[in-house]
Amino acid sequence: MRIKIFLTTVILLSVVFVKSPAEITAQSPAQPMPFQDHTLSVEKRTADLLSRLTLDEKVMLLAHRNEDIPRLGVKRYIYGNEGLHGVMHGGKFTVFPQAIALSSTWNTDLMLEVATAISDEARAKHNQVIKGEIPDPGTGFLSFWSPDINITRDPRWGRTPETYGEDPYMEGSMCVAFVQGLQGSDPKYIKTVATPKHYVANNEEYNRFECNAIISERALREYYLAPFEMCVREADAQSIMAAYNAVNGIPCNADRRLLTDVLRGEWGFDGYVVTDCNALFEMIRAHRYVSTGKEAAAAALNAGIDLECGSDQILKNHVHAALKSGLMTEETLNQAVARILKVRFRLGLFDPPEMIPYSTIPPDVIASEKHRQLARRAAQESIVLLKNDKVNDKPLLPLDLKDIKSIAVVGPKASVCEFGDYSGEPAYEPITPLAGIRNKVGNQVKVNYVEWMPMLDSADFTVLTGEYLLPSEGKKGIYGLKAEYFNNNKLAGEPVATRIDPAINIDPLSAAPDTTIPYGKFSVRWTGKLVPDFSGGYRFAVTTKGRARLYLDGKLLAESEGKIIPTPKTGEAFNLDWMNRLRTEKLTANATLEAGKTYNIELDYIYVDGDALVRLEWAHPTPEKMKARKRELETISNSDAVIAVLGIGREQEREAIDRPDLDLPFDQEDYIRQVIAANPKTVVVLINGSPLSINWISGNVPAIIDAWYPGEQGGNAIADVLFGDYNPAGRLPFTFYKSVDDLLPFDDYEVSRGRTYMYFEKEPLYPFGYGLSYTTYEYTNIGVDKKTATESDTITVSMDVKNTGGRDGDEVVQLYVRVLESSVKQPLKRLKGYRRIHLKRGEAQTVSIPLAVKDLRFWDERNNRFVVEPGEFEILVGASAGDIRLREKIEVKKQL
Secondary structure (H helix, E strand, O other): OOHHHHHHHHHHHHHHHOOOHHHHOOOOOOOOOOOOOOOOOOHHHHHHHHHHHHHHHHHOEEOOOOEHHHHEEOOOOOOOOOOOOOOOOOOEEEOOOOOEEEEOOOOHHHHHHHHHHHHHHHHHHHHHHOOOOOOOOOOOOOOOOOOOOOOOOOOOOOOHHHHHOOOOOHHHHHHHHHHHHOOOOOOOOOOOOOOOEEEEEOOOOOOOOEEEEOOHHHHHHHHHOOOHHHHHHHHOOEHHHHHHOOOEEEHHOOHHHHHHHHHHOOOOOOOEEEOOOOHHHHHHHOOOOOOHHHHHHHHHHHHHOOOOOOOHHHHHHHHHHHHHOOOOOHHHHHHHHHHHHHHHHHHOOOOOOOHOOEEEOHHHHHOOEEEEEHHHHHHHHHHHHHHEEEEEEEEOOOOHHHHHHHEEOOOOOOOOOOOOOOOOEOOOOOOOHHHHHHHHHHHOOOEEEOOOOOOOOHHHHHEOHHHHEOOOOOOOOOOOOEEEEEEEOOOOOOOOEEEEEOOOOEOOOOOOOOOOOOOOOOOEEEEEOOOOOOOOEEEEEEEEEEEEEEOOOOOOEEEEEEOEEOOOOOOOOOHHHHEEEEOOOOEEEEEEOOOOOOOEEEEEOOOOOOOEEEEEEEOOOHHHHHHHHHHHHHHHOOOOOEEEEEOOOOOOOOOEEOOOOOOHHHHHHHHHHHHHHOOOOOEEEEEOOOEEEEOHHHOOOOEEEEEEOOOHHEEEEEEEEHHHOOOOOOOOOHHHHHHHHHOOOOOOOOOOOOOOHOOOOOOOOOOOOEOOOOOOOEEEEEEEEHHHHHHHOEEEEEEEEEOOOOOEEEEEEEEEEEOOOOOOOOOEEEEEEEEEEEEEEOOEEEEEEEHHHHHHHHHHHEOEEEEOEEEEEEEEEEEOOOOOEEEEEEEEEOOO
């Protein structure tokens, strides 16, 4: 009887539990599964784990926030922390100088050290989480969507501060060091995952979702792809993020040639490719490349995408439908999941902690004193001395505390820590420029700090009304502007109505109907005189939906072309802007006006679609602000020296915001003129992440330093340079142009038409690679070990550099190459090597820089490949692209 009961029980249990191999595995077998065996290869372990996953589990793993798979002991995993210049999410960490500042050091060893510190802090926090020492913040600490190596072809691009500049070799070499620092040097395990982004040619913010970059194959290969290639080939980056934009009509997330043929086939990339956040949805909405979620999912995975960032979760929600409809195969899905899992094995996520060299990194490295000092050193090395003229027969900088009893510290950035985009939260109080100066001078010098008060603030905008406006042919006592209304959108023919408008303020959604305004298509021209009541700087603002042009004394101040938003397709997310199909724009312009003087003013408006809107506002100094400025200038005048900290920040440049020009904000331009008039012994400290057209400052202020966004220790580093405790040696990683007029149209991607130092033929304000020192350097005795070489050779270029001044310091030796004979247009010069060296005063050093002949290649569009063309090349060595000190020639012969 007992035997019968036992057999019955066994049969019942078999019916209940033996349903599938997956469900058997759920019982957590005593024997470890092959994927848990760390003695096997990553490939074998990946294949085993993949074979045990259900279809739903595979699809789930395509999202950047994974869930637990308890039956296999696979824990949830979160991708996508940021580590651009410090860990961004999940706690308080060291905040290093912004990426563009790190690039300005021209020091790859320092870049490696900084990235290593970032990854150490990340691993330390991860170790705390897995040990249960702190709650899991839900951010993840092992996969970083950094660095941003989209090259700065146009300095107006809002994400310029996140990059390493305008040169592909510079960008690539800095990226290689950063990736190596994030990923570590262990032969088996990686410390964290680096994700160079955004692949490729992501260089516009105002239309970044729908941008279609038209690029020749040569420009694409030589310029835009070059830094990515270096990161993959030289640093073995384990992840790449694809860009929102399209290249030559194909969205990057659907471009198989870029994601598979080039990235994997040519360069040997073996990590995973992740989308930018919600980029697959933008393939539907913005690019209109596909119409449905399943088509977007299939297009991305078939092209080579493996992982999706974002909340839309196109892959997670639509892969099943794509498989069912035959748009893609499960083999393609398996390939993507395998690539993702391989990197997780390389992180050691399935191995005992004692096997992983990074599991012992302790939490006390996070925001440690060592890392704070590293942040200070990085900020010191990044600072660029742009100008240092003599005042009273000696250079103004460094400031001598023996000669100074009082210093005025002024300007909008004096008491602000500007970190730039993608910044974490520091563990300690960050050091502002003002705090750094106070720390430096102590009680030796009186610091006269005057809090910044802008004379023109956006909150001060008011509608420009009739008391300041006069019709050109008006009678006494009549105020306003002559308004001519046309029943077409061309301002053509005879106006259907003419009247005097006391202000320009057409807003039918907020005001009663106006019967004067024609129904349907219409346009308006307002003309007259403007008579201001105060002398000084004024700001104008035109808020509009439609086309608008504002002129003052015949000069165009502001212009909008009224860009229409495409109508959404079925199933797209709702957006109120689509109802009117026009974006509301607020155009701003500046002018210096004299009280009582008459200026001609004209505003033309053309209705395009949806709701009409046009409003003219202005802002000008109030009497109270003018009195406060007078008191400030008196303080400045009575101080022995002035440190004016000017610049820009995230309100002018960041993700989703491009710069309309290269100027400082207008109120700062006007302000520094007043400061210099009050006290010529003024130093300007710039806080910025991209080039500035500081023409007047460059010509009239005796000393200028560029401190970038210098991180949590920036104020101390600035003071170190100002007072001579550190001799500056930062160099510009891009050209400073004199005007936005020197630039090509923003959407022109052909660098060879005049972009960057490589093709720009006019005189820049400051050239690429430029930077001064408190000492001087002499270059002599250039030599090459081979005057004749072939493509497989590496030439060593050597020269002697001597510190001929009175201070110890660093010099950045830069090696450029110019092609003397070529069948195609070549750059004026190309950076191909650099070394930052330290020399004591009077010391000389022989500097050697290797030059691989294969790096003299260009893309041959006829044969669709890179070639090194035989002929003569000139080696140029100097202190910047505009300061070449030594020259030598080599001949490259055809490889036999």
